[in-house]
Amino acid sequence: MARMIKPLNNVYEQLRRLPGIGSKTALRLAYHIIDLPESDVMRLAEALVTAKKNVHLCEECYNFADSTKCSVCTDQERDQSLICVVEQPQDVMAMERSNGYKGLYHVLHGALSPLDGIGPDDIRIKELVKRLQGSTVKEIIVATNSNVEGEATATYIAQILQPLNVQVSRIAHGLPVGGDLEYADEITLARALENRRKLF
């Protein structure tokens, strides 16, 4: 059997390492890229290298930034008394897309996971505590994911922030808006019932 030629196979192997790219997609993409004009391939390769070199972490909130501080932290219009704690930079993006939040962020870069050996010192919790000392922040909204690791992280943060004079809240979980009750999973449904609000 004739095998894939080496340069093509290299592209395939590199693409296959990306998350969510299986062997069929990697193959399809590899063939597509070889067929692109050379200028397009150069542009793609350059975008990757440039991004890796120029994207840093914001020294304030640890979100991705192209200078020392990110665009949220430098925006004086944002509510400086509110910090939303998320696991990853892409969570910041998701929150921003909702257009419903005008405060600051703090990106943990992970969640507590004793089974994977990830403790409080492996994510940016210390940095959060330090950030709060002597600050005017009034409320911390913990928006970590609603899986075991995210919940454990939320609980840990609530405990560690207790001595500081700051309110800690958790983002609401319940039925997704527009979702039918009959298609909701049991855990979401149980949580939605538990967190019910009084109407009158």
Add this chain to the structure above:
Amino acid sequence: MARMIKPLNNVYEQLRRLPGIGSKTALRLAYHIIDLPESDVMRLAEALVTAKKNVHLCEECYNFADSTKCSVCTDQERDQSLICVVEQPQDVMAMERSNGYKGLYHVLHGALSPLDGIGPDDIRIKELVKRLQGSTVKEIIVATNSNVEGEATATYIAQILQPLNVQVSRIAHGLPVGGDLEYADEITLARALENRRKLF
């Protein structure tokens, strides 16, 4: 709303141009790539550029090759009297994976499609005819896709090769092996009936 920082957005835009990569996948990949070690990103970018620079078309069959001829054409063990005509280089790979074919290939790089302005001169049909002149090839197996364009291409090739003393056959279409009859689409089923073989 805080927007994505430019270097990250560049990666996102470049990835989104790839086939089958929607905006969510592109975003996920962009964030993943920024989080990779710099050496991994360099390796990916280099693989792309190197492949684009070093992959050429085989001067014999127009398959992808890293030298003037591809590995199938240079392999003297292959049956030189048989040529399988396919639309794309990835079709060669699919045929090779089946391990059921030991002849040579001819890659058209497309299929006839009058609606898209693709005529016989836009794909490598002339090169096939030229290749057959004075050759020892006995049979051409046309394995273009079974859509309108692929069928039109197969018919055209059969007609144009008629004057030459070579047998032209079409790859079989029918029920996929292992597929249940009840799930087969009508066109495949009709084709499978039409092409039935005598058992005794």
